[in-house]
Amino acid sequence: AGCSGGEEVPSCPCCSEEGRRDGATLNIKGEDLVKVTLALKIARQDLTKAQVELNTMKADYGDVVPRRDFESQEKKYSDLFEKDFDDLQKEYDTLLEIHQETVEERDRFYNELQQVQRSSTPRPDWAKCAEVISGGPERWSYLEEGKTSDQLVDVLLEEIGTGVLKEKDSFPGLGKGDKVPVYLRYEGQVKNKKLNKKDVVNILKEIWKEKQSSLPEFFLSYLQKKYGDSSAFEWAYTIYENIKLYRSNEAMSLFYDILSGKVDEGLYHGQNQLIANLLKELMASDSSNSGTLMTEQFSLALRAAFPLKSSDQIQELIDVSRYRAESPEDLIDYRSLFIEDEEGNAEPFVAKIRSQYASEKQEYLRELRNELVILWWVQDPLVQLPGSELRVLTVGRGEE
Numbered sequence: 491a492g493c494s495g496g497e498e499v500p501s502c503p504c505c506s507e508e509g510r511r512d513g514a515t516l517n518i519k520g521e522d523l524v525k526v527t528l529a530l531k532i533a534r535q536d537l538t539k540a541q542v543e544l545n546t547m548k549a550d551y552g553d554v555v556p557r558r559d560f561e562s563q564e565k566k567y568s569d570l571f572e573k574d575f576d577d578l579q580k581e582y583d584t585l586l587e588i589h590q591e592t593v594e595e596r597d598r599f600y601n602e603l604q605q606v607q608r609s610s611t612p613r614p615d616w617a618k619c620a621e622v623i624s625g626g627p628e629r630w631s632y633l634e635e636g637k638t639s640d641q642l643v644d645v646l647l648e649e650i651g652t653g654v655l656k657e658k659d660s661f662p663g664l665g666k667g668d669k670v671p672v673y674l675r676y677e678g679q680v681k682n683k684k685l686n687k688k689d690v691v692n693i694l695k696e697i698w699k700e701k702q703s704s705l706p707e708f709f710l711s712y713l714q715k716k717y718g719d720s721s722a723f724e725w726a727y728t729i730y731e732n733i734k735l736y737r738s739n740e741a742m743s744l745f746y747d748i749l750s751g752k753v754d755e756g757l758y759h760g761q762n763q764l765i766a767n768l769l770k771e772l773m774a775s776d777s778s779n780s781g782t783l784m785t786e787q788f789s790l791a792l793r794a795a796f797p798l799k800s801s802d803q804i805q806e807l808i809d810v811s812r813y814r815a816e817s818p819e820d821l822i823d824y825r826s827l828f829i830e831d832e833e834g835n836a837e838p839f840v841a842k843i844r845s846q847y848a849s850e851k852q853e854y855l856r857e858l859r860n861e862l863v864i865l866w867w868v869q870d871p872l873v874q875l876p877g878s879e880l881r882v883l884t885v886g887r888g889e890e
Contacts, residue, residue: 616642623649637738644738651735658682661727671750673710674730676723683728687739690732691834693725694745698758705748705755740841741834757851761844765828768843771795772824781825788822803846810842 555563619642620630633645663676685693701708713722733746747753768791775791776783783791788811792804811822827839836844 614639619646641738648736648738655682655731655735656684661731663723663727672706673713673726673749674723676727680727681724682731683724685728685732687732687736687742687833690729691739691741691832693729694733694741694834706751709749739834740836740844757848760851761847764847765840765843768792768795769824769828776824782821782823785820785822788824799846806846807839807842810838813838 616634616639619634620627623630623633633649634642637645660679660681663678663680664670664674665677666675697705697709697712700712703711710722710726713725717725730746730749733742733749736742737746744753744758748755748758771791771794772783772788773779775787785808789804789808792807793799796804811824811827827837830836
C-alpha cells in the first residue's frame with residue numbers, strides 16, 4: 491500500500507535499489523531500440539541511394555580512362571602525329587607542285603593543239619596518188635592498205651626515191667676516213683647494181699643465215715667472199731642505198747638500223763626467237779595438224795607463249811589475227827599469219843608482235859634506267875641530277 495501510494499516500502503521489490511536499476515535499464519533499452527530501428531531505416535535508404543549513384547557512375551564513366559593514362563597516350567601520339575604530318579605535308583607539297591607543272595604542260599599542249607587544228611591543212615586525197623604511181627590504182631590500193639597518213643608519206647617518198655635510184659648509174663664514194671663505215675670506205679664512183687626489193691631482201695636473208703661476227707664487219711666480208719673484192723663495194727653501196735630508202739619494208743629497215751648502229755642486234759634475234767616460240771606453241775595446240783585453231787584455243791596458246799603480256803595486248807593480237815580472215819569466224823588459220831611476201835613483208839599479226847616486243851623492251855629499259863638513277867642518288871645524295879631524273883626521285887620518294 492505504501493508502494494502504490496507513493497511511499498517507499500522497504501519490502502517491495504520495486505522500491506529497492508536493485509529494482510530501481512532494472513527499471514532504468516528497461517527504459518534505456520526501449521529508447522535504444524527505437525533509435526536503432528530508425529538508424530537502420532535511414533542506413534538502408536542511404537545504401538539504396540549510394541547504389542543508384544554507383545550504377546549511374548558505372549554507366550556514365552565505364553569507358554573513361556584515367557587522366558594519367560590519357561595524358562601519357564596523348565603525348566605519345568601527339569609526337570607521332572607531328573612527325574607523320576610533317577612528312578605527309580612535304581609529300582603533299584611535292585605532289586602539288588608536280589600536279590601544277592602537269593596542268594601547265596597540259597594547257598600548253600592543248601593550246602598548241604588548238605593552233606595546229608586552226609592552221610592544219612585538210613586531209614590529203616590519197617586516191618590521187620593512184621594516177622601517178624607505177625602500177626595504177628590496183629597497186630596503190632595494195633600499198634595504202636592499213637597505213638596511216640605518216641606511213642603513206644613514206645610510201646610516196648619510197649616510190650619517188652625508187653625512180654631516182656633506178657636512174658642512177660653510180661654512187662659517189664664516201665672516202666676512207668675513220669668516220670666512214672668500213673663497208674662504205676671507197677674513193678671514186680661506185681657502180682649501181684640496180685637491184686629490186688626482192689633481190690635485196692634475199693641477200694639480207696643469206697647474210698643473216700651465215701653471219702658469224704658483228705654485222706658491219708661481216709657485211710663487207712660476205713660481199714667480198716661472194717662477189718670478189720673488186721665488186722664488193724658496188725654491192726655494198728647498192729644494198730645500203732636501198733635499205734636506207736625503203737623504211738616501210740620491215741626486213742630492210744631493221745637491217746639498216748642494226749647496220750648503222752641505231753638499234754642492237756639482239757632486237758632481231760629476240761623477235762625471231764619470240765615468233766618461233768609462238769609458232770611452236772600454236773602447233774602444239776593443233777592436235778589435228780589442220781593449221782587452224784578455235785579462237786579460244788588460239789587465245790590460250792598466246793597466253794602460254796606470252797605469260798607477261800596484258801589482257802589488252804593479247805586481245806590486240808587476237809583482233810589483228812582476224813585481219814582479212816577467210817576462215818569461219820570462230821576459226822583462225824594461224825599458219826597464214828606467219829607468211830612473208832617475196833619482199834620480206836610480214837603479215838599484220840607478226841608486225842604487231844614485233845611492235846609490242848620493241849615497246850616492251852623500251853619500257854623495260856626506261857624502268858631500269860629510273861631504278862639506276864634512284865640507286866645512284868641514294869648512294870650519293872649530293873650528286874646533281876638532270877630535271878627528268880630529279881622528277882623520278884620526287885615522285886618515288888616524296889622528296890625535293
